[in-house]
Amino acid sequence: xxxxxxxxxxxxxxxxxxxxxxxxxxxxxxxxxxxxxxxxxxxxxxxxxxxxxxxxxxxxxxxxxxxxxxxxxxxxxxxxxxxxxxxxxxxxxxxxxxxxxxxxxxxxxxxxxxxxxxxxxxxxxxxxxxxxxxxxxxxxxxxxxxxxxxxxxxxxxxxxxxxxxxxxxx
Amino acid sequence: xxxxxxxxxxxxxxxxxxxxxxxxxxxxxxxxxxxxxxxxxxxxxxxxxxxxxxxxxxxxxxxxxxxxxxxxxxxxxxxxxxxxxxxxxxxxxxxxxxxxxxxxxxxxxxxxxxxxxxxxxxxxxxxxxxxxxxxxxxxxxxxxxxxxxxxxxxxxxxxxxxxxxxxxxx
Numbered sequence: 001x002x003x004x005x006x007x008x009x010x011x012x013x014x015x016x017x018x019x020x021x022x023x024x025x026x027x028x029x030x031x032x033x034x035x036x037x038x039x040x041x042x043x044x045x046x047x048x049x050x051x052x053x054x055x056x057x058x059x060x061x062x063x064x065x066x067x068x069x070x071x072x073x074x075x076x077x078x079x080x081x082x083x084x085x086x087x088x089x090x091x092x093x094x095x096x097x098x099x100x101x102x103x104x105x106x107x108x109x110x111x112x113x114x115x116x117x118x119x120x121x122x123x124x125x126x127x128x129x130x131x132x133x134x135x136x137x138x139x140x141x142x143x144x145x146x147x148x149x150x151x152x153x154x155x156x157x158x159x160x161x162x163x164x165x166x167x168x169x170x
Numbered sequence: 171x172x173x174x175x176x177x178x179x180x181x182x183x184x185x186x187x188x189x190x191x192x193x194x195x196x197x198x199x200x201x202x203x204x205x206x207x208x209x210x211x212x213x214x215x216x217x218x219x220x221x222x223x224x225x226x227x228x229x230x231x232x233x234x235x236x237x238x239x240x241x242x243x244x245x246x247x248x249x250x251x252x253x254x255x256x257x258x259x260x261x262x263x264x265x266x267x268x269x270x271x272x273x274x275x276x277x278x279x280x281x282x283x284x285x286x287x288x289x290x291x292x293x294x295x296x297x298x299x300x301x302x303x304x305x306x307x308x309x310x311x312x313x314x315x316x317x318x319x320x321x322x323x324x325x326x327x328x329x330x331x332x333x334x335x336x337x338x339x340x
Contacts, residue, residue: 016276018188025195028234029227057199063281064198106186111233 024107031055033120035145049132054089119148135165194277201225203290205315219302224259242269289318305335
């Protein structure tokens with residue numbers, strides 16, 4: 001194919017792409033900031049808070065997810081059983097705080113999804129202070145999560161969790 | 171919400187985002203390079219070639235599509251009837267050649283979708299020379315399109331089109 005210049009394909013040396021900006025653009029489309037809150041009897045507050053950032057793409061095109069994993073230097077790549085996609089996911093709180101949050105502060109999303117990123121960031125920073133382990137701190141986190149765009153299924157509504165914390169206090 | 175810094179939301183002045191790179195990242199996830207080829211009796215070759223680039227997103231978050239429209243200075247925004255998404259689309263050959271192709275040459279996609287972008291570019295440049303109006307030129311274009319990743323439904327296979335061009339020649 002004479003009209004194609006193979007040297008330019010998939011990461012040419014002449015590319016002017018700024019990788020951090022590219023990653024933010026990709027995450028704006030395909031990323032999901034999520035905070036799941038699920039019952040955990042072994043914790044005093046009765047609920048476990050699990051923040052995660054995941055990015056999906058069709059399994060036949062893994063290049064960008066590999067670039068994201070390499071850029072952040074963390075997270076796992078695995079096939080999503082529910083569909084034909086591959087998913088990069090980071091769940092480690094210390095790594096989220098150390099590597100992921102600063103990225104989206106420097107290279108924020110241009111869409112309303114940035115608000116999710118900021119609520120997510122606020123939750124992670126509060127967790128770093130251990131606030132999720134105290135009823136009052138957890139209640140504040142639950143309210144922040146309640147303002148995030150629903151991503152996927154929420155098994156427990158903020159109201160259910162807040163009521164259980166209220167009962168605990170009584 | 172004390173932990174959120176509103177000044178940073180949706181395009182802060184302190185953002186280090188490189189917009190062209192961000193747009194390429196977004197298009198890598200949500201964009202679709204497409205060349206449709208459909209029967210058109212008024213054309214001598216009997217087929218019309220229509221290249222287009224479209225980018226979709228959930229209708230409640232139109233910011234990035236507006237940024238893309240503003241950046242390229244062309245294309246239309248419209249709701250996609252089939253789902254709840256909004257779509258930016260550019261179909262004008264001169265504008266594709268003048269504004270879109272140079273962008274993806276300077277800021278190429280990092281995934282295998284870049285190959286689609288390059289095949290798309292090759293088709294547009296051939297069309298600019300009028301090659302799609304001659305049976306031999308159209309046959310070459312059909313072969314290039316046949317190498318593109320199928321995006322959406324192909325109503326007419328390359329084989330069907332090539333056969334009709336072959337019969338024309340005979």
